[in-house]
Amino acid sequence: VKFAREGLPAGTPVVGMVGGGQLARMTQQAAIALGVQLRVLAEDPLISAAQAVADAPVGDYRDHDAVRRFAAECDVVTFDHEHVPTGLLHELESRGVVVRPGPEALVHAQDKAVMRRRLDEIGAPSPAHALVATPAEVVAFAASAGGFPVVLKTTRGGYDGKGVWFAKGPDDVAIDQAFATGAAILAEEKVDFVRELSALVARSPHGQAVAYPVVESVQADGICVEVTAPAPGLDGSRAARAQQVALRIAGELGVTGVLAVEMFEARDGRLLVNELAMRPHNTGHWTIDGAVTSQFENHLRAVLDLPLGSPAARASYTVMANVLGGDVPDMHKGLLHVMARDPELKVHFYGKPVRPGRKVGHVTAYGEDLEQVRDRARHAAAYLTGTIDE
Amino acid sequence: VKFAREGLPAGTPVVGMVGGGQLARMTQQAAIALGVQLRVLAEDPLISAAQAVADAPVGDYRDHDAVRRFAAECDVVTFDHEHVPTGLLHELESRGVVVRPGPEALVHAQDKAVMRRRLDEIGAPSPAHALVATPAEVVAFAASAGGFPVVLKTTRGGYDGKGVWFAKGPDDVAIDQAFATGAAILAEEKVDFVRELSALVARSPHGQAVAYPVVESVQADGICVEVTAPAPGLDGSRAARAQQVALRIAGELGVTGVLAVEMFEARDGRLLVNELAMRPHNTGHWTIDGAVTSQFENHLRAVLDLPLGSPAARASYTVMANVLGGDVPDMHKGLLHVMARDPELKVHFYGKPVRPGRKVGHVTAYGEDLEQVRDRARHAAAYLTGTIDE
Numbered sequence: 001v002k003f004a005r006e007g008l009p010a011g012t013p014v015v016g017m018v019g020g021g022q023l024a025r026m027t028q029q030a031a032i033a034l035g036v037q038l039r040v041l042a043e044d045p046l047i048s049a050a051q052a053v054a055d056a057p058v059g060d061y062r063d064h065d066a067v068r069r070f071a072a073e074c075d076v077v078t079f080d081h082e083h084v085p086t087g088l089l090h091e092l093e094s095r096g097v098v099v100r101p102g103p104e105a106l107v108h109a110q111d112k113a114v115m116r117r118r119l120d121e122i123g124a125p126s127p128a129h130a131l132v133a134t135p136a137e138v139v140a141f142a143a144s145a146g147g148f149p150v151v152l153k154t155t156r157g158g159y160d161g162k163g164v165w166f167a168k169g170p171d172d173v174a175i176d177q178a179f180a181t182g183a184a185i186l187a188e189e190k191v192d193f194v195r196e197l198s199a200l201v202a203r204s205p206h207g208q209a210v211a212y213p214v215v216e217s218v219q220a221d222g223i224c225v226e227v228t229a230p231a232p233g234l235d236g237s238r239a240a241r242a243q244q245v246a247l248r249i250a251g252e253l254g255v256t257g258v259l260a261v262e263m264f265e266a267r268d269g270r271l272l273v274n275e276l277a278m279r280p281h282n283t284g285h286w287t288i289d290g291a292v293t294s295q296f297e298n299h300l301r302a303v304l305d306l307p308l309g310s311p312a313a314r315a316s317y318t319v320m321a322n323v324l325g326g327d328v329p330d331m332h333k334g335l336l337h338v339m340a341r342d343p344e345l346k347v348h349f350y351g352k353p354v355r356p357g358r359k360v361g362h363v364t365a366y367g368e369d370l371e372q373v374r375d376r377a378r379h380a381a382a383y384l385t386g387t388i389d390e
Numbered sequence: 391v392k393f394a395r396e397g398l399p400a401g402t403p404v405v406g407m408v409g410g411g412q413l414a415r416m417t418q419q420a421a422i423a424l425g426v427q428l429r430v431l432a433e434d435p436l437i438s439a440a441q442a443v444a445d446a447p448v449g450d451y452r453d454h455d456a457v458r459r460f461a462a463e464c465d466v467v468t469f470d471h472e473h474v475p476t477g478l479l480h481e482l483e484s485r486g487v488v489v490r491p492g493p494e495a496l497v498h499a500q501d502k503a504v505m506r507r508r509l510d511e512i513g514a515p516s517p518a519h520a521l522v523a524t525p526a527e528v529v530a531f532a533a534s535a536g537g538f539p540v541v542l543k544t545t546r547g548g549y550d551g552k553g554v555w556f557a558k559g560p561d562d563v564a565i566d567q568a569f570a571t572g573a574a575i576l577a578e579e580k581v582d583f584v585r586e587l588s589a590l591v592a593r594s595p596h597g598q599a600v601a602y603p604v605v606e607s608v609q610a611d612g613i614c615v616e617v618t619a620p621a622p623g624l625d626g627s628r629a630a631r632a633q634q635v636a637l638r639i640a641g642e643l644g645v646t647g648v649l650a651v652e653m654f655e656a657r658d659g660r661l662l663v664n665e666l667a668m669r670p671h672n673t674g675h676w677t678i679d680g681a682v683t684s685q686f687e688n689h690l691r692a693v694l695d696l697p698l699g700s701p702a703a704r705a706s707y708t709v710m711a712n713v714l715g716g717d718v719p720d721m722h723k724g725l726l727h728v729m730a731r732d733p734e735l736k737v738h739f740y741g742k743p744v745r746p747g748r749k750v751g752h753v754t755a756y757g758e759d760l761e762q763v764r765d766r767a768r769h770a771a772a773y774l775t776g777t778i779d780e
Contacts, residue, residue, distance in 0.1 A: 035739025349425025
């Protein structure tokens with residue numbers, strides 16, 4: 001432990017985040033302002049967040065001893081990702097560790113089958129879905145859900161397009177690939193959607209909650225690449241409905257911290273829940289520069305049971321574009337051009353070595369004219385990635 | 391050295407800041423976004439910025455060996471304060487260290503006699519002033535400058551009201567007190583001012599510069615307690631003149647990084663330079679929440695010779711109020727009330743133990759109505775200090 005609690009100013013909260021990715025790194029910006037001492041349980045001494053905090057012990061999030069030792073020096077434990085085994089979290093709670101979100105809530109972001117069952121129970125709208133154990137059950141599900149194609153997902157462990165298959169028909173090799181993993185498989189209706197939306201809320205242990213403006217997100221190859229806040233042209237009553245669904249899920253599941261509810265806006269008018277994330281989320285990165293209170297600050301305020309900050313947008317439109325790794329290993333070279341071209345652009349690098357397709361940062365632009373704002377963000381992201389050179 | 395440069399993503403700039411106070415701490419928020427690895431030469435392992443960065447070796451800024459060792463692992467060296475001896479900075483430069491601002495510029499923020507002489511040379515407006523070596527010279531200066539009272543200042547080492555005396559007449563004990571220090575003493579006209587202004591600019595090595603809106607600052611007992619951006623009711627041509635003076639000084643002195651030019655708005659209409667600071671400055675803290683680009687980000691962009699970000703304000707009015715230590719050692723207790731009362735308030739704690747009168751944080755409010763914005767900031771600062779309890 002680098003900082004004994006007694007060495008810090010009186011009342012300083014010590015928050016431990018399991019996982020040292022960019023979410024923990026950006027949480028540190030909020031922690032600095034709030035006077036919160038953020039510690040990170042890091043995968044690697046040089047990982048993103050470990051470069052940015054004073055105390056980042058290296059340890060495996062599946063190693064009970066490592067997590068226990070880490071938690072013992074924190075007032076609250078929270079997460080950069082959802083991969084910590086549910087059993088380990090229950091064990092921590094039984095030892096008196098304050099875990100937020102707690103395992104009873106977090107399991108719904110860890111296990112898609114548990115999530116779907118619970119959403120059905122509380123009447124939150126999901127695509128048609130069923131657990132399937134054999135190719136024959138996939139075919140039966142397809143018959144009941146309007147036919148192929150259907151989506152197959154491992155119930156645990158998928159992210160950024162991993163652990164997901166699209167089966168176009170009963171003989172599609174994707175069905176065999178899914179079952180070859182040996183994992184439990186959830187079949188879902190492939191929703192014909194107009195676009196994807198995300199409703200992000202934060203909720204504190206005593207039940208206060210705030211809802212951010214509903215955003216539109218664009219995915220490419222399973223990775224979020226662009227977010228527009230608010231979702232352009234989204235009908236006010238539909239936006240309110242999306243926020244209500246997210247607030248309802250947060251309340252019913254007892255979420256503490258940020259909950260992102262990714263939704264499909266279906267062509268037939270339905271709003272359907274796609275995924276849940278119980279941590280700061282890619283669809284909320286725009287809030288750092290675009291909202292009164294960032295998702296990272298509200299996550300900290302929530303897990304510390306402090307009153308939540310305003311989620312209001314500060315500009316008419318804010319667009320966030322992810323910077324993906326390309327062929328250029330030195331991301332900083334591109335800054336000269338990008339910053340000179342747009343003095344109002346906000347750049348966020350994650351301290352991650354470039355690999356093709358890897359999220360290594362994001363840029364944010366905001367303003368009154370949606371097309372201009374979107375062009376600025378897209379240009380900067382593409383230039384930094386290296387897909388354009390002027 | 392915690393992070394060898396080769397362990398970080400390609401092109402990651404390593405910036406070293408000498409001094410671990412709140413300015414270095416807040417610079418870390420900007421460094422995280424820019425993908426800059428910020429290292430701090432800390433006075434103490436638990437000092438403000440050492441709680442917030444991954445690598446904060448402890449060393450004395452007057453110790454040539456300690457500063458040399460620190461600088462050897464940085465691409466650029468910059469400062470949280472102006473106390474590093476000029477000779478040591480020249481020595482670093484002669485060894486090839488990139489020091490920004492350089493000693494030729496920084497000496498003007500370190501030595502008030504050098505500053506006044508140079509401002510006179512470039513035609514920037516100062517109060518009447520003279521170096522004085524005896525009480526008789528103080529009396530002679532007063533006679534030439536419109537009479538007593540006069541201000542006496544040590545030419546080096548003063549800050550936050552320290553090293554400053556007000557002599558009301560020829561027999562005032564303040565004159566003896568000033569000379570008793572054994573330091574070189576500068577006498578200055580005591581300006582009859584309407585208010586204090588601050589013109590903050592950032593300048594990069596190749597000469598690009600940006601000027602922030604001119605702000606009004608309020609001091610109490612020599613400590614900045616409140617800043618309003620922009621300075622209310624300041625005539626546009628006068629504001630432009632203040633910005634031009636600051637840009638001129640930055641250019642003539644070869645400043646790199648942030649330059650704060652504190653000015654008096656005299657009752658007789660003159661704008662007179664009071665002090666220079668060549669680092670992020672208390673009168674620029676409002677920019678974190680109130681401007682497109684914070685002073686901390688522009689300081690980093692400047693010392694790295696990156697294009698500068700827009701200094702434009704994001705709201706009609708932004709008010710920053712310093713949180714001073716009071717009788718309550720646990721600052722976090724006050725957050726429950728302050729955050730619940732004002733969900734749009736931005737709180738910044740410095741990780742500094744409370745001592746009466748010590749700057750331990752600041753709050754920022756912004757909006758359209760100046761009176762409301764000011765009331766919100768003042769209330770929150772007073773509540774956190776403990777001078778009000780509802």
